[in-house]
Amino acid sequence: MSNIKITTLTPIHVGSGVMLQNNTDFVQQQLDEDNYIGVVDDRRLMEIIGEKNIDKWVASINKKENTKDFIERCCSKNISIEEYSKRLIYCPQKINIQPTTTLKEYIHDGLGKAYIPGSSIKGAIRTAILIKEVPNIEDVNNKIDNKRGKLNAKEIEQEVFGKDPNSDCLRFLHIGDAYFNEGCEDALNMINLNIRERQDYLDKTKSQIIEVITNGEESTFNLTIDLSKNEYIDTYNNEVENSTKRKNMIKKLPFNNEKDLFYLINRHTQKLLESELSIWGDYKEENIVIDYINTIEDILNKVKSCDENSCILRIGHASGWRFITGAWSEDVKDDIWDKICKESRPGDEKKYKQYIFPKTRRINYNNKEVSLLGFVKLEINKNHE
Numbered sequence: 001m002s003n004i005k006i007t008t009l010t011p012i013h014v015g016s017g018v019m020l021q022n023n024t025d026f027v028q029q030q031l032d033e034d035n036y037i038g039v040v041d042d043r044r045l046m047e048i049i050g051e052k053n054i055d056k057w058v059a060s061i062n063k064k065e066n067t068k069d070f071i072e073r074c075c076s077k078n079i080s081i082e083e084y085s086k087r088l089i090y091c092p093q094k095i096n097i098q099p100t101t102t103l104k105e106y107i108h109d110g111l112g113k114a115y116i117p118g119s120s121i122k123g124a125i126r127t128a129i130l131i132k133e134v135p136n137i138e139d140v141n142n143k144i145d146n147k148r149g150k151l152n153a154k155e156i157e158q159e160v161f162g163k164d165p166n167s168d169c170l171r172f173l174h175i176g177d178a179y180f181n182e183g184c185e186d187a188l189n190m191i192n193l194n195i196r197e198r199q200d201y202l203d204k205t206k207s208q209i210i211e212v213i214t215n216g217e218e219s220t221f222n223l224t225i226d227l228s229k230n231e232y233i234d235t236y237n238n239e240v241e242n243s244t245k246r247k248n249m250i251k252k253l254p255f256n257n258e259k260d261l262f263y264l265i266n267r268h269t270q271k272l273l274e275s276e277l278s279i280w281g282d283y284k285e286e287n288i289v290i291d292y293i294n295t296i297e298d299i300l301n302k303v304k305s306c307d308e309n310s311c312i313l314r315i316g317h318a319s320g321w322r323f324i325t326g327a328w329s330e331d332v333k334d335d336i337w338d339k340i341c342k343e344s345r346p347g348d349e350k351k352y353k354q355y356i357f358p359k360t361r362r363i364n365y366n367n368k369e370v371s372l373l374g375f376v377k378l379e380i381n382k383n384h385e
Helices: 042-049 051-062 067-074 118-136 154-161 230-241 258-283 287-304 321-325 334-344
Strands: 002-008 015-021 026-031 034-040 085-091 102-106 145-147 150-152 173-175 185-194 202-213 218-225 310-314 360-366 369-371 375-380
Touching: 026 067, 026 085, 042 051, 042 067, 051 067, 118 154, 118 173, 118 258, 118 310, 118 321, 185 287, 218 258, 258 287, 258 310, 258 321, 258 375, 287 310, 287 360, 287 369
Parallel strands: 085 185, 102 202
Antiparallel strands: 002 218, 002 375, 015 102, 026 034, 034 085, 145 150, 173 218, 185 202, 185 360, 310 375, 360 369
16 A cells, blocks of 8 residues: 655646535635635524524525625624635635526535545546557447447447456555645636637636635545455456356456556656647637647646656546546547547537537636646655555
C-alpha cells in the first residue's frame, strides 16, 4: 500500500447530486468586502427563529421569499449568514445571482468535509488504461455495432477489463477517498467556449454556478496494487482455457507498480492536452481561444515536468467528452466516426457537420483568465513509506 499526495492544480467538482435553490438552500452576502454564499443549515436556522415561526418559515419557502428577509422579520437583531450556514463558500468573481439561480453542490461526507471519492479517481484511471489497451485489440472497428440506433462500445471495454465484475482487472486496484480541510470550497460561474458562426466564442447562455474545491488544496489517499493473486490468476485462466464450461478468464492489471501506473496516466493526459492544442490552433482569431490555449499549455508543461513518482490526472465534472472517454473513438474508421457524431447530435448533424466534435468546452472565465476544471497532481508520499 502506498500513500499518495493529491494536489488540485485547477478547481475540482465532484457533485453530490443536489441542486441548491437560491434564497431557500443558499443565500449570498458580502463579508469584509468579499462575496460569500452561505449554505443554509436547517437546524441552526430553526434555533434562531424558534418553533413558533415554523409555519411562517414554510409559508416563506412556498412563496420563494428571500431567507435573509424572512429572518429579519422574525428576529429583533441583525443575523449574519455565518450564524445559520453549515459552510461559507467564497466567490472569487462577481456572480449575478437571480431568484431562480441554482448552485450545483460539491459532495461532502457526514461531517461536512469535502472529498474526492476513490471511485472518481479510479474511474479516471480506468479511462487511461482503456486508451492504452485499445490499440492492442484486433479490428476495433468491427466490435462497434449500431444497436437500436445507439453505438455500443461495451465489447471493447469487456475485452480490456474483463467480461464481468469478477473478472475485471481493476478489482485488484484499491483507491481510498481524499478528504480536504474546511474552507477549501469556492463558487464558480461556468460558461462555454463555443464555436459559433455569427457570434463570438464566449457563450454565456448556459451558465451555471458550481461549488468546487479550489486549486492549490492538498490531501492524501491510500493506493494498493494487489499483485499477490497473479499466480492464482494464471492457474485459473489455464483451467478456463482448457475447460468446456462457460467461464470468464480473469484479466490482469497492465502495470506492476505505482511508477508504471503514473507513467501510463501521465502519457494519457499529455496526449489529450497535445490533441487539444492541435484542435484549437485553427481558431486563434478569438481572444478567448488564445486564453484557452495558454491555459492548456501551462498544464501541459506541468505534465512534462513530472518525474517517475508523480503524474497529472483529470477527474470530475466539466472534464469534457474527450477527457471522460479518452477520445479513443476518434481513431476509428471515418464512417463509424460519422455515426458517432450523428448519434451525438440528433437532429442537428447537418447543421453542425462543418464543426469539430464536440465544439464546446466548459470553462470559467474571469478577467481574461481561463480556468479548466479537474486537473490534479498525484505524488508518491515518501514521508509515509
